[in-house]
Amino acid sequence: MAKHDTPMLDELEKGPWPSFVTDMKRQAETHPECWDILGQLELSYEDKITHWKHGGIVGVFGYGGGIVGRYSDVPDRFPGVEHFHTVRVNQPAGLYYSTENLRALMDLWDKYGSGMTNMHGSTGDMILLGTRTENLEPLFWDLTHDLKQDLGGSGSNLRTPSCCLGESRCEWACYDTQDICYALTMHYQDEIHRPAFPYKFKFKFSGCANDCVAAIARSDFAVIGTWKDDIQIDQAAVKEYVAGNYPSNGGSHKDGDWGPFNLKKEVIDLCPTQCMWMEGDELKIDNSECNRCMHCINVMPRALRPGKEKGATICMGAKAPILDGAQFATMIIPFIEVSKENEYENIIDVIERIWDWWMEVGKNRERVGETMQRVGLPTFLSVMEVEPIPQHVKEPRSNPYVFWKEEEVPGGFERDIVEFRKRHAA
C-alpha cells in the first residue's frame, strides 16, 4: 500500500520501457523507506527543486572517501530518507563476479541499507544507495572482514581504477589491463582512501583502441593499448572475407540485410588515414600512416590482428562537464611499454610527475585537463618532459605563433626587453 500519493511518478510507469518507479515500489514492499524516496521525489517534481542536501561529514574511521553523504531537507515529512548515504564499493577488475559474491553483497545491503543499487556508477564502482550513518561502521566491518572487499574512491581522492576485461577474454588486448588495474589499486591505497588532490583523479585502462571502458572520454589518465610495429595480415583469410566465407565483424551484423561483404566500402574507404589498398587480391597497409584505430581489425578479425610489439598510448585530461564543457583526453605519450616485470614502474613515474605538478599548480576543484588547458599544451609537455611531435598538434592553423626559447635556437639570441619596449609599448 503506497504511503504517499505520487501521480506524476506514476506516469513514468506507463509505456513499454522499464520503470525505476515500478522497481522502487517493489523494493518498498520489503524496505518501507523506499516509499519516502518516492514521496520526496514527487515533492521535488512539484517544487521543481531537489530536496537532497549534498555532502557532510559521514565516513568510516580512517577513510576519507567511499561514502557520499545524503540528507533530506524535509526529514519530518519523509523520515525514511532523513539519512540516505551512498556507499561506493570497489568493483573487481573487469567486473567479474561470482553469483555467490553478488548474493552476499545483496544480503549485506538488505541488512544495512535500502537494498537499492546502481550497477555500476560511472567511475566503475558498485553503488549502494541509501543507508543511515549508524549503519556505516557495521556495514564496513562486514564488507571488509566477511566479503574481503573494500570501499572505492570519492571526493578529492584517486577514484577507483577501472579496466576492460582485457586478456581474460579479448585477443586484441595489448597488455594485461586487469593486472595493472589491480596493481595500481594496491599501490595507491592511500590516495584512493584519503583525499590527496585539488579535485578527483581517474585512471582507466583499455586493452586496445576500441576502448571498452571509454577511458579517452572520462578519465584523467587513460592507458589505451596499442602496438608499435605492423598490423599482422593473414592474406588467405582476407580472400575468405572477400569470397563471403567468413562473416564480417565476427558475425555481429549477420541477421541484418546488409548485402554481400564489400571490402572496399566497409574497410578501405572507411580507414581514417586512407592507408590501405588492394594489390590484386592482396590487402596492403602503409603502417607508417596507420593510427591504430582498430576499425579494419574489428571488421576482419580472422584476417587482421594487432602487431606484436605491444604497449599503450597515454592520453590525459578527459572529463565530464563541470566547470567547462566535456573534454576528450589529449594524447601525451604515443607509446609506452606496459610490463608487470618492472611492476609498472614507468607508468607510475608518469603518474607521479603529473600529480606533483598538478597538486602545486592546479586550482581547487580544477581537473587536470582544465589545468592543462589553462597553461597550454606546450607548457604541459615541458612539465611532462615529453618532446613535442606532430601528433600533439590538434589545430595547426588556429594559432600561427611559435615561441622559441633561447636555448632551442642554435647560437641563441640576446633580447633587451627595455630596448624593445621603447619601440613597442606593452
Add this chain to the structure above:
Amino acid sequence: MAMSKEEVEAAIIEKAKKAPKPQLYIKDFYKCAPDMKPRQIKNIANKLVQKGELMFWSSGSTTMYARPDRIKDEEGSEGIN
C-alpha cells in the same frame, strides 16, 4: 631552515582554527610550509585526521578538511554542491 613535521602540524591546526570558513581545501594548507612538497603536506594533514585534530568533510565530489569543533553535526550539516 626547513620546518619540522611538528611545526607544520601546529601551523595547519592554527590555520584550521582561525580561517574564516571552517572547511578548507588541501591547497589552503600549502602556505603553512612553503618549502614542503604538496604530497608531504597532504600526508601530514591526513595524519592529523587520524589523530582527531582535523576531520574530512566531503561534498561527494570534493573533500575538504575542518576542525571537528567548527563543524555542525551530521544532521545539521548544510552541504555544498
